[in-house]
Amino acid sequence: MTSLVSSTLRKGPIMASLLIAAFVALLSQTVLNVALPKMMIDLNVNENTIQWLSNGYMLVNGVLVPVSAFLFNRFSTRKLFLIASSLFAIGTIICAFSGNFGWLLSGRLVQAVGAGILMPLMSVVVLTIFPVEERGKAMGMMGIAMIFAPAIGPTMSGWVVEHYSYHVLFYIIMPLAILAVVFGAFSMKDVIKTSDVKLDIPGVILSTIGFGGLLYGFSDAGSDGWDSAVVVWCLALGGIALLLFIIRSFFTEKPLLDLHVFKYPMFSLTTLINAIITMAMFSGMILLPIFLQNIRGFTPLESGLLLLPGAILMGIMSPITGMIFDKVGARWLSVIGLIITTITTYEFSRLTADTTYNHMMLMYTLRMFGMSMLMMPIQTAGMNQLPRRLNAHGSAMSQTLRNVSGALGTAILVTLMTNKTASHAKELIIAGKIDPADKAKMAEVTQTAMIYGINHSFVVATWLSVAALVLAFFIRKVKPHEEPAAAPAPAAAK
Template identity: 55%
Template structure:
């Protein structure tokens, strides 16, 4: 396994160096932060008049100044035009240009996030088709997560170095190429390479999308904008299991990659046509030590947490990975705080509201992602529901989130994040506690209703809390804030998943030990049940009574194991409830951010 993580580290370093070399010659010195300042009109007098009119318009524009460069290229100078007419024309073209950019970005983010959740259902089919073990095939998910974790922290540097246009085109191109490789792979190694290439592109898309949103939308409109983005972030992973379950039931697992290829190609075309640089290209110096420490720190940390859920916290692999990750992460923090040109500006955490909301977002992710792992285990492994049925159970919650995200965003613009977070977390705490009473007879409709209510509460949380914190940051720290926030949330999700799975496994063993003390031949009740079941099995299977009794004992043991697992899951939801309660207390301290310029 260690060879895989070594390959990931080397691949990430080589890729960044290659991109740096590729764009170095093409990068021109930034001209007031715009890639379109070279656009000019032949008539110098008209140009001056136009600049004066645009300058006046900037004061009332809905788009922050750094994002307006791409708008200037859209406006044709027209002689003798009334100022009001010119203003209306300018506003119209501005909105059209902004809409095109957001369309390209959100389509890319949707397909990248959707791709992460499509593969889970296909794991057993890939194991059989490529003849690999469960431990090996799990690297398709683990490797993807590791490369994502490596790429996200360097997004701020890449945005400042190459601009949003080049970076997004490169990201969606890599993602599409990786999908091609996966679709046509004939062995596991080839498939693994495709997943790494996919993750390299997908890892920068989400932080880049958030950076663009915070650049082109003014503070008073960011809530609604982030609510729209929440549809992508939360709806895509929710429909993934349902779509994947249906496709696997009727077609080959390769179709999971085939369906994202045309979307990737379409988005590649749209990004070439519509994408613009909306941030300043500052050409920062390349911080190689920072990249090295970041890669080792986040890579080993995420790997350690991902393995802890299955191998246990005392595993040598887990302990060594976490130690290396923590040491490298400490070195990364020291490096970034001491250098003049940090790869990731960690001083964003000196802003109190940003720091608080990041902590709350991390806690929410711990509770949410852990629960998203526990529920499918209960539905499929214990209750015997198919992947499609368990996916369909998650779909109504996704629809509710899709409806509520823009609404919660609009409410955020009016009242801020505090009371939205309090209401959302209260609902989350209550519904999480309700999940602590699962049993073998809990109805499908009851679980569905609880999950819908839980997602309703979550719709008030995810984007609003994060937006409040990012609103406090000065504009030039926006890309660093989104990169830091996304990195923290991903690590928290991994910690939450590993921790809650560990709680489930540990408590399952405790409950099974308690039941084992009861299931003995000396227990009259158990002896009677074994005899009763054994006689029935012996009669149906035409076997001796002793063999029937043995099979009856196995059946009781199997049911006991299921019950112990359910109680372990219930105990994990108790912990998840406590985690959500901590976030609820912290939510009362959220303040309305004063926008920094």
């Protein structure tokens, strides 16, 4: 059972340790978004390959995070934190000195192992050391550091890849990752009780095959098509493995993830909404830099600067929405936020070769303003309904589905963009009777087709936002479920 070990712990140093590590992990993830188009050229790979630097990272998170519930109960908080932050630092070093795409991807996967433990650990520690009435404010403060990384990441990335090799990005992150380990060694304390639980190895295998098969299938569809035998088999194998994983979880005494968290309706609802929002959010993070650099010809630095105001605004709003959440709950925050997100996502589905830089910056900034009202409040609203013993499983489940939905959302949206671009290019060539040897005409066709493909993906993201908006009206304020205390044992006869 997961519970607070001591009520006299100093919360400040513990939170600082977690926030530094989370900042470094998120900075490492966000610096690549703007750099990906340039890295495609440097590494000589296509869109479907380069996205594995992001998808592979999220996939390992999706596979590892389910194991975190076991890890939180099996190992002390301090030991787990140091192992996770050390792995992240090692992965960063591998990336910094990588010589090709294979080594770079390997480093990213090692980073992902550390991040896959750190992110849910932070949520469980916050839920453990803060009472319910202070969780919104705590999550808001956590959001400042977590959003500061996306604020500076794209701009820093744009400047670096414009003037230097992408390796410099990891040279900058490397000392910060080492600092997170050193600071945590002095500041992190044990706050969660441990017990001698066994790892559900079949559950780990099934979840790995399930999530991995689905992601690989969706990603490969972008290059080989949906009727490819590899794609069909991967999707089928992944779906069957996940179904077996779910069935096993209900009939195993100590499952990898306790799916009984879904018997709490508010947790189920908010987890679904967060998964949908994550898929929609990644459309802007992945597709917009491609449009800015490949279509409009903006430099990586200009692309990063366009994303900067939105990320800063999101950071400013995080503690404010946390305090509002403590007062009124998540429903109207999420409804207003999703209305803004839906409108601005629709605006990105109308991009043209003449769309101005300032218009895109305004729309992206407004989109991030809407997003600032969503992620943390919605997650906290669902977690607040769970009894303390399920905090670790709830956090792991929420993080797992969010990571996997982000990876799958990216894979699907990029695949849709790729397929629509290819099919529309063929239509334009046939309709205009264009000679494929005419390079000038073909360049024009390629640009027009890619804009069409990007817009199509944003249309899909818009409908995802609409679905989340409808569900948000059913969110309500709840209190933690109180489980009946065990009856006291009868007194022994004298």
